[in-house]
Amino acid sequence: xxxxxxxxxxxxxxxxxxxxxxxxxxxxxxxxxxxxxxxxxxxxxxxxxxxxxxxxxxxxxxxxxxxxxxxxxxxxxxxxxxxxxxxxxxxxxxxxxxxxxxxxxxxxxxxxxxxxxxxxxxxxxxxxxxxxxxxxxxxxxxxxxxxxxxxxxxxxxxxxxxxxxxxxxxxxxxxxxxxxxxxxxxxxxxxxxxxxxxxxxxxxxxxxxxxxxxxxxxxxxxxxxxxxxxxxxxxxxxxxxxxxxxxxxxxxxxxxxxxxxxxxxxxxxxxxxxxxxxxxxxxxxxxxxxxxxxxxxxxxxxxxxxxxxxxxxxxxxxxxxxxxxxxxxxxxxxxxxxxxxxxxxxxxxxxxxxxxxxxxxxxxxxxxxxxxxxxxxxxxxxxxxxxxxxxxxxxxxxxx
Amino acid sequence: xxxxxxxxxxxxxxxxxxxxxxxxxxxxxxxxxxxxxxxxxxxxxxxxxxxxxxxxxxxxxxxxxxxxxxxxxxxxxxxxxxxxxxxxxxxxxxxxxxxxxxxxxxxxxxxxxxxxxxxxxxxxxxxxxxxxxxxxxxxxxxxxxxxxxxxxxxxxxxxxxxxxxxxxxxxxxxxxxxxxxxxxxxxxxxxxxxxxxxxxxxxxxxxxxxxxxxxxxxxxxxxxxxxxxxxxxxxxxxxxxxxxxxxxxxxxxxxxxxxxxxxxxxxxxxxxxxxxxxxxxxxxxxxxxxxxxxxxxxxxxxxxxxxxxxxxxxxxxxxxxxxxxxxxxxxxxxxxxxxxxxxxxxxxxxxxxxxxxxxxxxxxxxxxxxxxxxxxxxxxxxxxxxxxxxxxxxxxxxxx
Numbered sequence: 128x129x130x131x132x133x134x135x136x137x138x139x140x141x142x143x144x145x146x147x148x149x150x151x152x153x154x155x156x157x158x159x160x161x162x163x164x165x166x167x168x169x170x171x172x173x174x175x176x177x178x179x180x181x182x183x184x185x186x187x188x189x190x191x192x193x194x195x196x197x198x199x200x201x202x203x204x205x206x207x208x209x210x211x212x213x214x215x216x217x218x219x220x221x222x223x224x225x226x227x228x229x230x231x232x233x234x235x236x237x238x239x240x241x242x243x244x245x246x247x248x249x250x251x252x253x254x255x256x257x258x259x260x261x262x263x264x265x266x267x268x269x270x271x272x273x274x275x276x277x278x279x280x281x282x283x284x285x286x287x288x289x290x291x292x293x294x295x296x297x298x299x300x301x302x303x304x305x306x307x308x309x310x311x312x313x314x315x316x317x318x319x320x321x322x323x324x325x326x327x328x329x330x331x332x333x334x335x336x337x338x339x340x341x342x343x344x345x346x347x348x349x350x351x352x353x354x355x356x357x358x359x360x361x362x363x364x365x366x367x368x369x370x371x372x373x374x375x376x377x378x379x380x381x382x383x384x385x386x387x388x389x390x391x392x393x394x395x396x397x398x399x400x401x402x403x404x405x406x407x408x409x410x411x412x413x414x415x416x417x418x419x420x421x422x423x424x425x426x427x428x429x430x431x432x433x434x435x436x437x438x439x440x441x442x443x444x445x446x447x448x449x450x451x452x453x454x455x456x457x458x459x460x461x462x463x464x465x466x467x468x469x470x471x472x473x474x475x476x477x478x479x480x481x482x483x484x485x486x487x488x489x490x491x492x493x494x495x496x497x498x499x500x501x502x503x504x505x506x507x508x509x510x511x512x513x514x515x516x517x518x519x520x521x522x523x524x525x526x527x
Numbered sequence: 528x529x530x531x532x533x534x535x536x537x538x539x540x541x542x543x544x545x546x547x548x549x550x551x552x553x554x555x556x557x558x559x560x561x562x563x564x565x566x567x568x569x570x571x572x573x574x575x576x577x578x579x580x581x582x583x584x585x586x587x588x589x590x591x592x593x594x595x596x597x598x599x600x601x602x603x604x605x606x607x608x609x610x611x612x613x614x615x616x617x618x619x620x621x622x623x624x625x626x627x628x629x630x631x632x633x634x635x636x637x638x639x640x641x642x643x644x645x646x647x648x649x650x651x652x653x654x655x656x657x658x659x660x661x662x663x664x665x666x667x668x669x670x671x672x673x674x675x676x677x678x679x680x681x682x683x684x685x686x687x688x689x690x691x692x693x694x695x696x697x698x699x700x701x702x703x704x705x706x707x708x709x710x711x712x713x714x715x716x717x718x719x720x721x722x723x724x725x726x727x728x729x730x731x732x733x734x735x736x737x738x739x740x741x742x743x744x745x746x747x748x749x750x751x752x753x754x755x756x757x758x759x760x761x762x763x764x765x766x767x768x769x770x771x772x773x774x775x776x777x778x779x780x781x782x783x784x785x786x787x788x789x790x791x792x793x794x795x796x797x798x799x800x801x802x803x804x805x806x807x808x809x810x811x812x813x814x815x816x817x818x819x820x821x822x823x824x825x826x827x828x829x830x831x832x833x834x835x836x837x838x839x840x841x842x843x844x845x846x847x848x849x850x851x852x853x854x855x856x857x858x859x860x861x862x863x864x865x866x867x868x869x870x871x872x873x874x875x876x877x878x879x880x881x882x883x884x885x886x887x888x889x890x891x892x893x894x895x896x897x898x899x900x901x902x903x904x905x906x907x908x909x910x911x912x913x914x915x916x917x918x919x920x921x922x923x924x925x926x927x
Contacts, residue, residue, distance in 0.1 A: 128589045132609060136592070484867075486563065486874065486895050487556060502895075504905030506590055513591030517873040524871055525588050526595035526608065527618045 128513045130366050132525065133205065139368045142454035142519040145405070145415045146511075148203065149441060150196070151423030152460025153476040153495060155467045157431060164426070164434040164466060165477060166494045170442040172449070173458065173479070173493035180456075180481035182490045183503025185511060187462050193473040196423075197221075199461035200383045204416075205367075205512035206360060213386075214298065214355020219288040221382025223280045227357050232296045232325060235353045236279075236287040237304060238263060238346035245311045250304070251285045252346040260287060263346055270335040275328050289351060291329070296356075297322040300329060304350035312350055329354075362388025363414065367516060372408055374401045375418035384416060398440065402447045409451055417448075423471075426464030434466055455518045456481045457511060458493070475505055482518035528913045530766050532925065533605065539768045542854035542919040545805070545815045546911075548603065549841060550596070551823030552860025553876040553895060555867045557831060564826070564834040564866060565877060566894045570842040572849070573858065573879070573893035580856075580881035582890045583903025585911060587862045593873045596823075597621075599861035600783045604816075605767075605912035606760060613786075614698065614755020619688040621782025623680050627757050632696045632725060635753045636679075636687040637704065638663060638746035639712070647708045651685040652746040660687060663746055670735040675728050689751060691729070697722040700729060702752035712750055729754075762788025763814070767916060772808055774801045775818035784816060798840060802847045809851055817848075823871075826864030834866055855918045856881045857911060858893070875905055882918035 154163035186192070187199040188208055197218050198208030213221075216233030227233060238260065240249040255263075261281040268279045275293035282288055299322035303313045315329040333349060340347045363371045365388070373384030373391045381391045392408060394401045398419050405415055419441055425434035448456070459478035462471050477498040479490075490497035499505075503514070516522045554563035586592070587599040588608055597618050598608030613621075616633030627633060638660065640649040655663075661681040668679045675693035682688055699722035703713045715729040733749060740747045763771045765788070773784030773791045781791045792808060794801045798819050805815055819841055825834035848856070859878035862871050877898040879890075890897035899905075903914070916922045 128592060129609065132592070484555060484865075484872070484874075486899075487561065489896070500900065502899045503590075504584070504899070506905070510590035513589060514873075515591075517591035517593065522591060522593060522873070524593045524595050526598035526613060527615055 128510070130205070130361060133513060133516075134366045136523045136525055137366065137368045137516060138521055138523050140519065140521050141413070142521060143409070143413050143415070144455040144457070144515050144519050145417065145448065145453040146203070146457045146515065147417045147419070147448070148200070149419045149422050149438065149458070149460050151426045151462060151464025151471065153463025153465070153472070153474050154426065154434065155465035155472070155474065163495050164431060165438055166492070166496070168435045168438040168442065170438060170493055172442050172445040174491065176456065176458065176481050177479050177490040177493040177497060178488055179485065180479045180488060181485045181503050182477070182479050182488055182493070182498045182501025184475035184495070184498050184505045185459060185478050185508045186475050186505065187508045189507070190475070191473050193471050194462045195471070196379060196461055197383060199508070200380065201387070202508035203459070203461060203511055204363060204387050205509060206387065207509060211358050211360055213358060215353025216288070216355045217357060218379065219282060219286075219353070220290055221386070222379040223282055223288055224378035224382065225278065225280055225288060225290060227290065228292070229357060230292070230296060232291045232298045232354055232356055234289045234351040236289050237350040238285045238287070238340075239312075239348050239350050240345040241312070241348040247305070247308045247310055247312065247348070249345060250306075250308060250350065254284045255346050257281060257283050259346065260285060263340065263343060266339050267336050270332055270339070272328050272331055277332060285346070289332070291325065296325045298325070298354040298356050300326055300354045302352035303333065304352045312348060315351070357386065360386060364388050367414070367512065367521070369414040370412045371414035371416065372412045373416045373418070374404050375416070376401070377418070377420050380418045380420070389416060399444050399447070402444060405448065406451060422460070423464045426466050427470060429466050429469040431466035454482060455515050457515050459511065478503065478511065480514055480518055484518055528910065530605070530761060533913060533916070534766045536923045536925055537766065537768045537916060538921055538923050540919065540921050541813070542921060543809070543813050543815070544855040544857070544915050544919050545817065545848065545853040546603070546857045546915065547817045547819070547848070548600070549819045549822050549838065549858070549860050551826045551862060551864025551871065553863025553865070553872070553874050554826065554834065555865035555872070555874065557867075563895050564831055565838060566892070566896065568835045568838040568842065570838060570893055572842050572845040574891065576856065576858065576881050577879050577890040577893040577897060578888050579885065580879045580888060581885045581903050582877070582879050582888055582893070582898040582901025584875035584895075584898050584901070584905045585859060585878050585908045586875050586905065587908045589907070590875070591873050593871050594862045595871070596779060596861060597783060599908070600780065601787070602908035603859070603861060603911055604763060604787050605909060606787065607909060611758050611760055613758060615753025616688070616698075616755040617757060618779065619682060619686075619753070620690055621786070622779040623682055623688055624778035624782065625678065625680055625688060625690060627690065628692070629757060630692070630696060632691045632698045632754055632756055634689045634751040636689050637750045638685045638687070638740075639748050639750050640745040641712070641748040645711045647705070647710060647712065647748070649745060650704070650706075650708060650750065654684045655746050657681060657683050659746065660685060663740065663743060666739050667736050670732055670739070672728050672731055677732060685746070689732070691725065696725045698725070698754040698756050700726055700754045703733065704750035704752045712748060715751070757786065760787060764788050767814070767912065767921070769814040770812045771814040771816065772812045773816045773818070774804050775816070776801070777818070777820050780818045780820070789816060799844050799847070802844060805848065806851060822860070823864045826866050827870060829866050829869040831866035854882060855915050857915050859911065878903065878911065880914055880918055884918050
């Protein structure tokens with residue numbers, strides 16, 4: 128649904144919506160048992176919710192499209208991820224918990240190796256350790272540019288984040304990473320006249336970096352890509368008139384939530400700790416995004432049984448959430464991460480929505496199969512927020 | 528499907544389409560029986576149609592969006608209700624059966640109460656009787672404006688409709704209703720230069736009304752909102768090459784049908800009377816929209832069993848319709864009106880399409896549940912006309 132229409136019909140009410148996102152929830156069947164991770168897990172609470180609520184499958188971006196976590200979450204919050212693109216640099220900055228401000232230009236960086244002729248021999252500098260990366264980042268942080276502040280933060284192994292802050296910056300630059308060995312790193316060139324100053328600053332930064340890194344072989348050069356800045360995105364409180372809260376443990380998800388105007392509660396510990404925070408902030412807010420990362424990590428590792436266990440742990444902790452009696456509970460994932468594929472996939476994601484306003488469900492389990500036959504049908508992730516809002520009676524009639 | 532494509536591929540054939548719209552058809556399960564209104568009703572004819580036709584669920588506007596009757600019907604006729612917005616004033620005019628012509632500006636009016644300082648004390652003038660409203664409307668009808676004709680018609684209680692007719696009018700005005708007591712009514716201000724003349728006329732009308740109403744406390748002032756004119760909408764005969772007919776009993780639905788170029792047959796009496804009119808005009812036309820209002824009214828009143836009865840009455844009268852052997856029969860609703868919610872809702876609406884060209888159906892009942900599992904799946908109401916046209920073999924191939 129388009130955001131203008133949603134903004135027009137959204138109203139504030141005392142009802143509360145909890146959106147529990149089990150990252151990478153959807154899976155593929157194990158070859159022997161023919162059951163997915165979710166179908167293998169013992170999930171009495173989720174099953175009961177599925178039998179009283181409405182089930183379906185969501186496509187994060189569209190059938191066949193495997194999403195990254197950024198666009199997948201944007202879609203869940205109702206923002207078309209094809210319209211609101213989050214650049215690679217911005218995503219990296221969100222991922223390390225860097226507080227981007229409007230106008231900042233972020234880039235994803237790689238330490239790399241160049242030979243005596245300046246040609247790239249390894250785009251990842253032999254995957255230096257994260258410790259080494261941190262050490263090099265603090266060296267690069269000392270580079271001074273006229274009128275532009277720089278921030279260099281380590282990500283993992285050879286990866287880092289670069290942010291430029293200052294007046295008149297513009298992200299309209301090509302990548303300096305040629306994406307192949309045997310070539311020299313590209314020069315940052317402005318793709319529009321407004322970006323010339325930024326191109327000059329970036330090239331100066333690269334030159335200075337090269338000097339500093341000379342004696343740090345194999346990490347003797349840098350490559351930059353995905354120059355970008357925060358997308359202009361209307362907040363969830365503007366559109367939905369909500370007081371939204373994010374309860375998450377990983378920086379990128381907290382950053383994404385901040386991007387759409389959620390108040391972010393950081394949690395150390397596990398899902399149970401997240402639920403304690405939920406209970407504490409429950410009275411003061413009306414929308415709660417709770418993020419569980421571990422199912423995705425297990426899927427990425429190809430560890431089927433670990434993913435099953437994560438799902439079971441979430442299920443067994445659910446009574447503390449249900450005790451709050453949210454008016455609407457949505458349980459879903461941002462995308463599928465089948466252990467079989469060891470990565471994100473395009474498969475649609477199971478969803479259940481519980482409220483007092485559901486039709487029957489024939490589901491006796493919360494599973495890919497039951498959801499495929501569910502009342503919600505197969506819908507776009509963009510429909511999740513309108514449905515959650517509707518079930519909370521927070522949308523007035525469209526037209527008379 | 529976009530209208531340009533439909534216009535390109537639509538062809539005229541002798542086949543006939545009947546679209547039976549049971550207003551507010553979809554429901555929610557009764558808490559005790561766990562059956563919806565439709566599932567409670569004894570509907571042998573509809574069930575038989577469901578078992579031989581194709582079933583599904585339609586979203587009038589989109590998942591989660593509760594539609595008004597205007598946009599919901601537009602969608603059923605294939606017009607995107609987000610693109611073709613019908614203003615409040617126009618809808619009010621359609622609702623009282625006023626024949627709007629191109630260029631007319633319509634507004635919804637309220638009689639209200641103001642105190643000696645001109646501040647609103649009651650936005651509804653104590654909900655004066657419809658008779659009193661009619662009396663006051665005829666007084667306001669005597670107001671003369673230079674070059675602009677005015678029409679003032681009572682709606683119900685404190686509500687009325689104002690139409691301005693003349694050269695150079697433009698609806699780009701703010702509401703004069705501040706939507707709260709304690710404020711003075713707003714002045715109508717032009718939101719674009721083209722609307723300045725209209726603003727002047729409206730303000731003159733309000734001044735004159737105030738003088739006339741002085742001695743009619745509590746209805747001593749008026750508030751106007753939703754200034755609008757007929758949307759420019761291509762007719763169903765242009766797009767679908769049909770000779771379409773509407774058989775309806777309530778002014779708003781007749782007005783909507785006229786808006787999209789249907790020939791309108793007014794009917795007094797019940798659904799059986801509508802079917803008599805259908806039989807009479809059947810030979811001369813090829814598309815028939817039949818509207819049954821009472822299911823919605825029962826739902827709005829929260830009267831579950833009355834809604835059940837309306838559905839049963841429709842079912843028992845169906846043989847007269849089936850005797851005409853329409854090539855395509857569509858049975859659906861414009862939106863859901865669950866008795867449990869006492870109002871329109873966002874829940875998708877059961878639909879069945881019967882023709883000689885349906886795949887199997889597993890349905891043994893026409894119900895929300897059977898439709899959720901039906902061959903059509905969950906589709907937008909905008910797809911109903913293309914499907915009906917296709918089943919009538921009235922759409923040629925797209926591309927070679």
